[in-house]
Amino acid sequence: MITVGDVIEVMERTYPPSFAQDWDRVGLVVGDRSDPVELIGFAVDPCQAVVDEAIYRGAQMIITHHPLFLRGVSSIATDHAKGVWVHQMIRNQVALFAAHTNADSAATGSAVALAELLGLRDTVPLEPLNEHSDLGLGRVGRLPVTMTVRELALRLKALIPTTPAGILIGGDPQKIVSRVALSPGSGDSFLATAQAAGADVYITADLRHHPATDHLWDGGCPLIGLTHFASEWPVLPRMRAAVESELDVRTYISTIVTDPWEERC
The missing domain is CATH 3.40.1390.30 (NIF3 (NGG1p interacting factor 3)-like)
Structure with missing residues (x-):
């Protein structure tokens, strides 16, 4: 049992x-x-x-x-x-x-899950854990092929749950992207960290007006804004796999969209 x-x-x-x-x-x-x-x-x-x-x-x-x-x-x-x-x-x-x-910080956590959906290579944490430098919050790595910010946003749209609020782009949508920083969930505290990591674009959720505008006005990299729910949903298959690999139980992943925004007018 x-x-x-x-x-x-x-x-x-x-x-x-x-x-x-x-x-x-x-x-x-x-x-x-x-x-x-x-x-x-x-x-x-x-x-x-x-x-x-x-x-x-x-x-x-x-x-x-x-x-x-x-x-x-x-x-x-x-x-x-x-x-x-x-x-x-x-x-x-x-x-x-x-x-x-x-x-969020684990080896099979939310940042790793989102990074692997995009096929990022040579990834490292944006904020490493003190005792585990290869683990931590956020991720930064390079795309297997370059693309524009808009193309990357559209690729994300196809990979994560669709929400009424959709996906937002800040900055130049035509900028060519090779190096990507991301932090699922609320990530505007990592705006400076993503910039310092040499990111061509930063993907996160819950971006507030003033931190985002200050970042862009100061010449920061373009931003791709996801909803909090959609940015973290990719960790669920990882959690499920961890449990199923060791225990003989039945599982399901909820597909109910629990983002607070119901409609975009």
Whole structure:
């Protein structure tokens, strides 16, 4: 019998909790380590749609990239959405586990997953871990063939989930790209790092107006702006493969788009 604890052991070997940022909250959120697991769902966000899907499919565990709680809470009453989800999971014996910034920095993490989708070569982290210089947040490497920023954005569009917000380009869309920096999720803190790494383009999500404009006005490389959800979705097949390689369980990857933007007018 495979248990929640068995799944956690595999996930924490693959994505060590020590790799997580100090502010992050990773690991088991809801559930009993001794409960049996036959079906596991993988998703970016722990939210109503993902919980409903797990219950409908009969899953005993959900593994998400984003934690349910990042800040202290004093109540999980059903007065709030997250309290409702917690009660639904407990009633239906669905465990919830999160691998967040530890999965961003790992060897099979979100940055590596996105870099490999693009076929980047000779990649290194944008921000290496102190004790593991080959691991860390973000990635920078070179394309197997050069292309324009627009061509690279269109290639990305074909590789990641489609969201209503789409993909944005800042800077010259015709610039030829060889060296690519990327950081799935919120990455405008790495704008200067990407520039210093000699990137011809920087791919990330959640770019704020002032950091992005200051970067471009100061002669920084072009930007490709993805949605947070779409930029991190490629890590899910990696998580699934890690679990399936060691445990005889059934799995699925949620294709529900959990980006907050529903429509582009």
